[in-house]
Amino acid sequence: MLRSSIRSFMKLPTETENLFSTLRKSAKPKPATAIEKLIKDAPDRELCRINALAFAARHGLDEDNVIGAFLHGARLGLFDMSWNILCPACGGILDSGATLKTVRQAEYRCVLCARGREPTLDEMVEVTFTISPRVRRIAAHDPGTLSWIEYYRQIFWSSGVDLPDDETFAKWVKETTLDSRKLSPGEKVVLSLQLPEGEVDMFDPVLHMSQHLEVKGEPARESQSLSFVMTRDHAPEESVQMRPGPLKLTLENRSTVRTLPGVWVVSDKIHEFINKRRPFLTAKRLLTNQTFRDIYRTDALDVDQRLKITSLTFLFTDLKGSTELYERVGDLAAYDLVRAHFRILNEIVAAQSGAVVKTIGDAVMATFPTPDRAMAAALKMREALKDLKDELLLKIGIHEGPCLAVSLNDRQDYFGRTVNIASRVQGLATSRSIFATGRVVTDSEASKLLQSNGIAATPEKRSLRGIAEQVEIFEIP
Numbered sequence: 128m129l130r131s132s133i134r135s136f137m138k139l140p141t142e143t144e145n146l147f148s149t150l151r152k153s154a155k156p157k158p159a160t161a162i163e164k165l166i167k168d169a170p171d172r173e174l175c176r177i178n179a180l181a182f183a184a185r186h187g188l189d190e191d192n193v194i195g196a197f198l199h200g201a202r203l204g205l206f207d208m209s210w211n212i213l214c215p216a217c218g219g220i221l222d223s224g225a226t227l228k229t230v231r232q233a234e235y236r237c238v239l240c241a242r243g244r245e246p247t248l249d250e251m252v253e254v255t256f257t258i259s260p261r262v263r264r265i266a267a268h269d270p271g272t273l274s275w276i277e278y279y280r281q282i283f284w285s286s287g288v289d290l291p292d293d294e295t296f297a298k299w300v301k302e303t304t305l306d307s308r309k310l311s312p313g314e315k316v317v318l319s320l321q322l323p324e325g326e327v328d329m330f331d332p333v334l335h336m337s338q339h340l341e342v343k344g345e346p347a348r349e350s351q352s353l354s355f356v357m358t359r360d361h362a363p364e365e366s367v368q369m370r371p372g373p374l375k376l377t378l379e380n381r382s383t384v385r386t387l388p389g390v391w392v393v394s395d396k397i398h399e400f401i402n403k404r405r406p407f408l409t410a411k412r413l414l415t416n417q418t419f420r421d422i423y424r425t426d427a428l429d430v431d432q433r434l435k436i437t438s439l440t441f442l443f444t445d446l447k448g449s450t451e452l453y454e455r456v457g458d459l460a461a462y463d464l465v466r467a468h469f470r471i472l473n474e475i476v477a478a479q480s481g482a483v484v485k486t487i488g489d490a491v492m493a494t495f496p497t498p499d500r501a502m503a504a505a506l507k508m509r510e511a512l513k514d515l516k517d518e519l520l521l522k523i524g525i526h527e528g529p530c531l532a533v534s535l536n537d538r539q540d541y542f543g544r545t546v547n548i549a550s551r552v553q554g555l556a557t558s559r560s561i562f563a564t565g566r567v568v569t570d571s572e573a574s575k576l577l578q579s580n581g582i583a584a585t586p587e588k589r590s591l592r593g594i595a596e597q598v599e600i601f602e603i604p
């Protein structure tokens with residue numbers, strides 16, 4: 128802590144000061160100022176795997192403005208962006224990479240929870256920001272120097288695990304851990320433990336190696352023996368049955384890195400602790416952020432990647448009668464109107480935490496993290512186009528569901544049945560009415576939004592081209 132407190136009095140290099148100046152020009156003022164203060168004054172721990180949403184909440188700032196500021200900071204080299212594969216059950220980070228392109232495995236297995244999962248961008252991939260070592264060196268840049276407890280804090284658990292203060296955390300570790308060690312490469316140690324009845328886990332967070340013990344039966348009269356050998360490449364271990372009582376446990380590190388094995392008593396205290404979560408920046412949220420799409424336009428995914436998103440909301444728009452508009456008012460006036468329409472739609476989409484995926488002629492395809500955001504955008508678009516010119520009629524369709532994030536035509540795009548349905552729903556619109564599927568209108572927040580605007584949506588079953596069964600569609604007048 129002494130080093131962190133002294134740091135606020137140290138003068139940062141001129142190059143870093145220049146980066147701050149550039150950040151203030153590219154990002155919103157308040158987030159930029161808060162980030163500058165963070166870099167200058169915060170303790171090391173707060174500069175490792177920063178949770179942008181938690182940062183926004185702590186400073187009372189708009190989430191999208193904060194995300195944008197961190198993205199600009201990463202582009203400038205103030206931060207290194209990390210895409211972390213996490214276990215939804217325990218909150219541990221299973222793998223990490225500098226880009227989304229590193230998410231390659233069909234399944235990621237958590238040895239602590241003994242479960243494998245297909246990665247999904249809205250549940251299993253978080254995006255965090257760590258200060259660049261060129262700007263400020265922190266302990267986490269060399270994880271091998273972190274203490275046992277700080278490794279868990281800064282490296283193993285995701286930014287979504289709501290960790291308590293140091294005193295509470297240390298007390299929790301003491302209550303749930305039978306023993307823990309730091310083992311250098313090649314080091315071996317023998318521990319004498321008393322096994323309680325129940326479940327016990329031996330776990331190393333560095334190599335992600337675990338051994339589960341089922342402790343039951345009559346207490347052992349003589350000491351039992353068990354070995355836990357840590358290696359870089361290891362197969363999943365089967366559970367081992369032991370009896371309550373004395374245990375001679377041999378821990379051996381056969382890897383080339385320092386390991387941090389611990390022996391945990393699995394209890395309600397552990398489950399209560401790791402189940403306390405807070406919002407975090409998901410890959411899905413970032414892919415639907417306009418600033419991210421503008422900065423990383425062609426660099427998000429490889430052409431052969433197909434990453435699943437369990438829920439994304441699509442909004443399609445198109446201008447009705449744009450061809451007649453060119454005939455009626457002339458090319459120059461019509462072109463100016465269409466450009467103004469695109470500018471307005473882009474601003475509305477970004478203001479609702481969405482992103483424009485692409486434009487095709489006069490049509491727009493946009494994505495939103497939740498149905499209510501898309502609905503809010505649709506209502507604002509309709510009013511904005513009315514104010515722009517009465518004769519411009521915007522046709523809008525919305526649908527929500529699972530999809531695949533892909534790279535198509537040098538841009539990050541989406542593929543799947545949900546996209547097709549959303550496009551077909553937009554094609555039903557012939558008037559100012561917005562058309563949306565039941566999945567959108569029945570969303571609790573979207574429903575509240577319609578009620579607060581005094582809008583009653585009218586349902587009907589409609590056939591959509593290329594879709595086998597009829598779909599429930601709501602007309603929003």
